[in-house]
Amino acid sequence: MRAVHFGAGKIGRGFIADLLHNTGYEITFVDVNEKLNAEMNQYHNYYLYVIQEDYRRKEIDKVSALSPITQPEEVSKAIVDADLVTTAVIADNFPKIANNLAAGLKARLDAGKERVNVIPCENAFYCGVMLKNELLKTGLLTEEELEKIAGIPSTAVDRMVFAAERDGRDGIDVGNTYELVIEKNQLVDPDAQPIKGAEYTGNLDKYLERKLCVVNGGHTMSAYIARLMGYDIIQDYFKVPENTKLTRDIMLQAGAFIEKKHGFAHEEMADYIDATIGRWSTPGVKDTIERIAKAPIRKLDPEDRMVKSAIECEKYGLANDLILKGIAAAFLYDVEGDEQAAEIKAYVEENGIEKAVTHYTGIESGSHIYEEILNAYNEYKAKKSN
Incomplete structure (x- = not known):
């Protein structure tokens, strides 16, 4: 299974990608940080350190990265081939990712692919609605086309994450507890659970x-x-x-x-x-x-x-x-x-x-x-x- 994740910051790598990895996805990050992208493309892994377990090291492997600035075509292709798309960019930054994401979804629609879940994991009220609005503002997709190609639920997120440099590389210290709650009735299949470890609810x-x-x-x-x-x-x-x-x-x-x-x-x-x-x-x-x-x-x-x-x-x-x-x-x-x-x-x-x-x-x-x-x-x- 393949997931495309927008945002390789602390929440992106330290929380959402951790759950994606546990679910069995290979993860393609989309981020503007060229240094971080180069490191992930060199090693195809990074490490988390669990604070309450004496900073136990956990490997997140099968990862790669793309730049939305220099590799927009590759980003679109990754979305066309993805089984899941997620974000952790801070909701205020939705306008910055909207064109790349909308272009990828339009390409997916044109390719005749099935609907895909696009799950924004942001600390904002009804971030799914916010993301939909930004995607429609691009003019690349009509509301009908967006509905035809994507299910976009809102979420509630919570995990303790801190940037850390350990073992000579950029790592992340994480808490051992978290909460990711997903609005299930907005998923492509409301009965499916595309991310293990998340909670699914009809009352977000x-x-x-x-x-x-x-x-x-x-x-x-x-x-x-x-x-x-x-x-x-x-x-x-x-x-x-x-x-x-x-x-x-x-x-x-x-x-x-x-x-x-x-x-x-x-x-x-x-x-x-x-x-x-x-x-x-x-x-x-x-x-x-x-x-x-x-x-x-x-x-x-x-x-x-x-x-x-x-x-x-x-x-x-x-x-x-x-x-x-x-x-x-x-x-x-x-x-x-x-x-x-x-x-x-x-x-x-x-x-x-x-x-x-x-x-x-x-x-x-x-x-x-x-x-x-x-x-x-x-x-x-x-x-x-x-």
Whole structure:
């Protein structure tokens, strides 16, 4: 079996290709990194190192790579002959891969080949819909043609991955737990399981919201609060039991609305949260606050991890005070080089925090959660200045 995978970054090689390899696929990566491509074409393998198993080395073999810039015809041919196509490029980069992918699917259609699953594995709400839209924008395929040649489900993804150079080569350190949930009713065959180790569901919403609000939200809010405490590395923050408890309580607040809305059992949610915090606290791993907290404007969006959780909890009559403190901390996030943090700081200085809260979160002035965010912000600011 042959798989074409767009994106040879940490998630691409360290997560998705790992599952493809376990399923039995030979993998052709499509990536712009010529140095990495040359290495894979020279050795036809690379290595993963499992963090929790004393960095046990795992070989991913039967791999090759193509450049979408210098080898577009070869990329198209690989898609024509593929049994599966996947992506891990960050959803914002869909426009950059759309022409190559659409050209390959059109060539496959013209060759009379069967439909193929194109599975985007991205940390974005309904990434399958996003990818379809970008493919149609190219004008290379009509909506009817795209439907005729490809099944494009959305997914939810989660795995701890870090770049590492080991044994003189570019490797990846990976966690031993992961989650890849695939929207089965959008597959070519809803009863098939094209990737071993993935979970297949007819209700992706519950997994997407759990990942976004509980995992991403908990991680992000911990980072903003940790920054105010003076931490640079999130693992150092988690070494303090009180901090770990605070993060767990924040995640439980977000998890409470997920339980109400989607029917997760509380014990299941608590176990999920504990396992997640366990990953973040893994000894020997160093993950920076700067990486986790970057782009605060995006993370303060009403449909994103923090504000969405606060509003949903309010709607269900659930506690959200700790989430609101996490949101307040985001308005004080200040790190050199983060353009969005600098923009928020400038806006607050010019217009005041009162206008900034509504401007960035959409939360109405005078509402309960608005007032709580202001109170928490002023408390944080007072402590920071002392």
